[in-house]
Amino acid sequence: MKKKLTAFGKTIATQAAAAENPTMDVPIRALSNIKYDKGTGLITMGEKTAKRFFFNIAHVKKFVQTVAVARVSKGLSEENKSMSLRQVFYALRRTLPGTNIDIVDEQTESDAAVEDLELMTDALREQLRINANKSGSVAGKVVIEDRGDTIDWSKLGSGGWSVPSNVESIKFKKIEAKFVVYMEKAAMWERLNEDKFWEKHNCIIISSQGQATRGIRRLLQRLSTDHNLPIYVLTDFDPWGFYIYSVLKFGSISLAHISERLAIPKAKFLGLSADDVERYGLGRHKIKFKDVDHTRLKQIEKYAWFKDNKEWQRQFEMMKKMSAKVELDAIVSKGISFISEKYLPDKIKEKDWLE
């Protein structure tokens, strides 16, 4: 990694020393440069790049920021440490002498510089030693090795293993589990853990709070790709839940350049679907749509990967008709452990999922 960063710097340094206008080629991260690849089932990035110049009033700030991030990242490599995006923002901040100009004013600027650098060095953010948020728990029949510790995910009581923001260095020592259930709510995870669902059904349960972090996405991806485990996704019945699934499975627009290292094409949506709402009589727990929900749904149904998928379009239509969402938690009204004793086993057995 250090080498890549030095090489990146060398090109620019050479131009500078030669009294040329220093330049870098930045792949364009706009929707126009994004494609949905039906073959792999992934959102991927096109070939378009933009030239960024130092001596250009519109570019100079970003140019300097990108180089500054490279410098910080190289420092992390050398010290064998890592930082969060927020911390990178602060590490970058310095006021230029004799002015009130700062290298970065908002974290969005340093975040963008990090993404640009990922693209130009073809490295994962985690390889740049910059971490996203840490969140989520895992339990199940798996033994891993991480930083010299051997950790058995089936021997962690009521808490489970806390998923780190960076899972690149963990090694899977033993995997007995046959599948993975991922859910967006920690309360549901505690329900399943209390019911020892993963023990009874020989699986792994993973939760985050809301949108899956990069750590969790990488973890799920490695379990899917490297270890061939089916990944089942549980979310609320709402546009946001659909979006969580969409990002897990196909990748996201902003991280399209690393879809193949984050997306899980084989992920399956286990609910709540519109059919689940009907089948389990959850209609009375509907929460009316707000305008923002309608807008979100309209965006999602136009995604290239959903556009021609009749099953999904049917779900969108039904949701539109209901004009309401239903939370996964509502299923508790059918019984405390209905989720683990009935809902999940039935759905998996009947292959009642969406893809």
Place this chain on the structure above:
Amino acid sequence: MKKKLTAFGKTIATQAAAAENPTMDVPIRALSNIKYDKGTGLITMGEKTAKRFFFNIAHVKKFVQTVAVARVSKGLSEENKSMSLRQVFYALRRTLPGTNIDIVDEQTESDAAVEDLELMTDALREQLRINANKSGSVAGKVVIEDRGDTIDWSKLGSGGWSVPSNVESIKFKKIEAKFVVYMEKAAMWERLNEDKFWEKHNCIIISSQGQATRGIRRLLQRLSTDHNLPIYVLTDFDPWGFYIYSVLKFGSISLAHISERLAIPKAKFLGLSADDVERYGLGRHKIKFKDVDHTRLKQIEKYAWFKDNKEWQRQFEMMKKMSAKVELDAIVSKGISFISEKYLPDKIKEKDWLE
């Protein structure tokens, strides 16, 4: 617990069967019934109660809700299971026959009924088997036993143990650690964990994301009270950070009735203080106050437990003068591991904290 709930029901059932107006005495949870006990250093609840009647148009809905929560809680006891507050809300929901009235319309209603029941049965919510959110990680020189698993907090790699929402049943097998550092940010926890701070300094590090969950508060309280470990709190330099500390140490107004089981009178505030901002030259990372910050600060400085504390009032004054906040993350601008190598060791050694 089951007994307590049955007894609670019995009183009411007897009144009902005797054709009397069923009634319950609910301790009043308003600020007027809250006291700050200088002796114990805790926020505690007064003696005032209100009578709640079934046959009273203003009471009937709450009355029925409270009984309904008792019923759900008893069911959880019988099945040896637990639920989140959100799940309790759904478990309560049912439409009364022939009307469009629901037992509960909003989660705030069921949450209030849960708190009332806690008060009337003198039980922790966790004993009622109703859990708050799960969040946070822990690492350090401690071995616990939980649900039959033995868990070594020092052997959990980069993730740590995921703190459950309910820590009542964990047993401390071996505690080598000499103190605890609690911080509000997961990224800071990862920094300290990567630096093996807990190993080098023989301590425990615990984080949540933002306000500490009840699980974490109980965990810290047990380590402080039962095991006599000093608790050091690290937050941002802003009114919200001060508030996090205030709640940890003195208890909160809404949960005053269980302060003695949640509050940690011996907790120490390790920063960021206004002096830290100056001492470490973090002034340039100030983020300007918004109106809401001013309001919050004004509330906090009037708290009975801060009112006569000169040291704290000095902090509030300095913050007011700065009219800005500074994030803990900003300290990274001093060096990647400045926090673990310099800031924390110095502060602890110099006893440079606030109480």
Place this chain on the structure above:
Amino acid sequence: MAKEATAKTAETLAKEQRAISVSEFFEKNRHLLGFDNPTKALLTVVKEAVDNSLDACEEARILPDVKVIIKPLEENVFRVTIEDNGPGIVKQQIPHIFARLLYGSKFGRGKQSRGQQGIGISAAVLYSQLTTGKPAIIYSKPDKNKKTHMVELKLDTTKNEPKILKEEDLEDGLKHTGTKIILEIQGKYIQSKHSVDEYMRQTAIMNPHANIRYENAAGEKSDWKRTVDKLPPLPKEIKPHPHGVEMGILERMAHNTDSRTVANFMQNDFCRVGSTSAEEMCRLAGIAPNAKPRELTSEQVRKLYDAIQKVKLMRPPTDCLAPIGEKMLEEGLKNETKAEFVNAVTRDPVVYRGNPFQIEAAIAYGGDLAKTQSGEVASDEAVQQPAKLIRYANKMPLLYEQSSCALTKAVQGVTWRRYGMNQPGGGLPHGPAVIAVHICSTWVPYTSEGKEAIASYPEIIEEIKLAVQEVARSLFQYVSGIRKTEDRAKRQKLFEVYIPELAGDLAHLTGEKKEKMEEGLKKFLKKNVAKIIEEGGDNGEAAKE
């Protein structure tokens, strides 16, 4: 083409000076008289004629029958006919009344009437000839045993004088005494809140003692039958009150009076001045009480004026005012709105700047007002529209300039929430209601010549608020009476529904029998139902929770 412009001198400028006839002035400035645009012009023509008819009938103590027909002739041209059964007009006066601006009986005479200026109907004639070139046709029959007199006339604007085109006595003219006027005008007929239709409707409300027949431009006929067989009392004329007179007018009055001494002048030409007050005034002004008023110098008038302000006087008499009265206002409003509830109030007369005035207010609520056009009961949401406000000044509807009118401001100034009505944004209250407000005065302070809105004198606004609050209070009592009954039923039902729920939960909790508890609770409810649903609960203190 254009005259060459050259420098002028005082001499040349003098040659250009000339007197302008008042008709020329208003011809050019007709918007001042309510002829701003074709829609309003049509309304103004009808209004001026109807006001005159009603005034004349009342002065002659005849129960009015008024007929109005608007017949479209070609696009934007109408023939307007207004006929009444009043006293008619004597032959010699017809041309002056209808074709001379500033000619009339009502100007500044200290008495309440619809018309005040002696300008309205001649302005209508002027507008008519200006836009269609047609003369006005007048029929008048002052004696039911004699022939009807017919005149065709125009107004000579350069002289402000009538020009008679044709004149004859007809055998088969009007059937009874009265007046009829026919005008052809350019105008525009619309059906909106500013329309002639709305004006006729509001006029009918304010005049339940009149038969009113109306045929609009679409050929639709309306017929408001008289519901009250009694004329409202005739207002009396009063002399000006000294505290309402300005210095220039005082001087003019002194120089024109028939009184021989200043003391007599003060007593005879004003109201509320007795001999003591008159002498006090003279003393304060340093004028001999027997001085001749015609010989007062400007300086003396000024002293007299100052002296008058210092002498305490009774307020002016108020029998010069003729409100419509609570009963008649309620009749009129009920008749037109078919509301479920109607209440009116007539306040006692009050004085502003020496001018007496009196406020009446009424409110109509529910009934047809809460129904849709097809007659169904409208949903709660649908009736939550702003209430309709109708405004009157001296019994005349005011249709324009609602927002700048003191009547509107006063109604908006009432805190309607106190009376159980919503008032989003502090405007008019919302609900299925009509609110009517009437100001009568010997001198109504209009904001403009168009007589469209009332000026915002604080005294007037305050009186209106008091009147409106009074009717609002009675409406509130009525509505809350209804709501109470509904609420009781709802409350009882609520407990009946909750009883099995509570019993069920308790049974689960304790293992005891559900039925037993249900029975006990039902028994308690039955025994204490009145108390529970009336007072809401068992005890006062805890109920505050």
Place this chain on the structure above:
Amino acid sequence: MAKEATAKTAETLAKEQRAISVSEFFEKNRHLLGFDNPTKALLTVVKEAVDNSLDACEEARILPDVKVIIKPLEENVFRVTIEDNGPGIVKQQIPHIFARLLYGSKFGRGKQSRGQQGIGISAAVLYSQLTTGKPAIIYSKPDKNKKTHMVELKLDTTKNEPKILKEEDLEDGLKHTGTKIILEIQGKYIQSKHSVDEYMRQTAIMNPHANIRYENAAGEKSDWKRTVDKLPPLPKEIKPHPHGVEMGILERMAHNTDSRTVANFMQNDFCRVGSTSAEEMCRLAGIAPNAKPRELTSEQVRKLYDAIQKVKLMRPPTDCLAPIGEKMLEEGLKNETKAEFVNAVTRDPVVYRGNPFQIEAAIAYGGDLAKTQSGEVASDEAVQQPAKLIRYANKMPLLYEQSSCALTKAVQGVTWRRYGMNQPGGGLPHGPAVIAVHICSTWVPYTSEGKEAIASYPEIIEEIKLAVQEVARSLFQYVSGIRKTEDRAKRQKLFEVYIPELAGDLAHLTGEKKEKMEEGLKKFLKKNVAKIIEEGGDNGEAAKE
């Protein structure tokens, strides 16, 4: 006290009828003439006199010197003196001009002037005697070699005639030709945006060819010196355009004309009618071209009227209008505001409803306008107040009714963001600016007799918008020009500051020498500085990023 009311008959009613003098009418309705309240009354008195003075000077081609003094006498009583160096008024005319309503030279004469009605100054005299009882004092000197004539007079309202109290020729009167009027009135003096002070200030802007001296009620003196030594051109009179004439007026003109034939009548009494058009009209109307116009029946006039509408005519000539002109407007505005940038535009004349009108607009920006009262340069925030809008009609400032005026609506209708100014809530633009808008016309369509606001004709609003956009555009170019220069310096500095930063980071990243890179970068900057800071960057395409 009050006269007993009894039923009236046509006979008794007839006895009450009388003619009302126009003075009585306006005495009672003085709010129609701008005397609504004491504050406004004071302004109206000054305004009517100053307008007359400026009109008279311009007609006599004299560069105006006008002096206005407001002297407080007692609480709410003022002596107002207005003196000019105009042509004066001949002896015989003085009483009529100052003490007879509806007498003047400007009424409906198809020419632009400040006054239009022949009513304003007599109304001021009427108001003065009404509120203080004092006569008006007039000095006039038409010939500088003769004595000054002095008259004290009042207005007899019952007859609408002047009443002379005193009259004499003075040796030591006015020093030059001109007129001077002294009135004592009740009023109220305030310093606000509706004040006399503001009126004088705005008048000075519009009349840079006048010397104006003003002493306000607080004794503060202002002196606006003439900055232009040339009178604006005198507008010419035009005859009415046939397409702007109404039927009733056509009939009156036909019956009063000196022309012998209808064809001649159309050619002589109207503008833009040649013999071909006149004959075409007659043909269409079915009237012989040599018919006598005085003998036309109403029906024939009507046909003629319809025929006129069908014949195409040239638009009316527009040399009857006298805009102030771009240069003079800029002078006036610059002089008063001490702004950094001033630009004015005079649009070509246009026609609405047969009446020609013309729009002028000007904008002043920055300079003293961006300074605080104490003269410091105000902060960016402080100057982000709504711009001040000043409105003129026929060179007269309009102070009241800003929000309902077409001039305001048009200015608000401009999308100011396009010209680099904020416009929160779609109102006036914000910034250190004054915007002036002037409409001149032979017949300005005021919304009321008070001449306070312009009616919203779409043609007028459109013209104003075009004018305002034009000055806004020039302001925008000016401001962005300044910004450009500032920007250039900033840009160069920016790169100079960034160079060591980039070099430093690269040195860390690659281990190469910082100095070497810094040198290279500086060299490149020096060589390409123009290109980099002008165009912003190296290449067009990528710069879009």
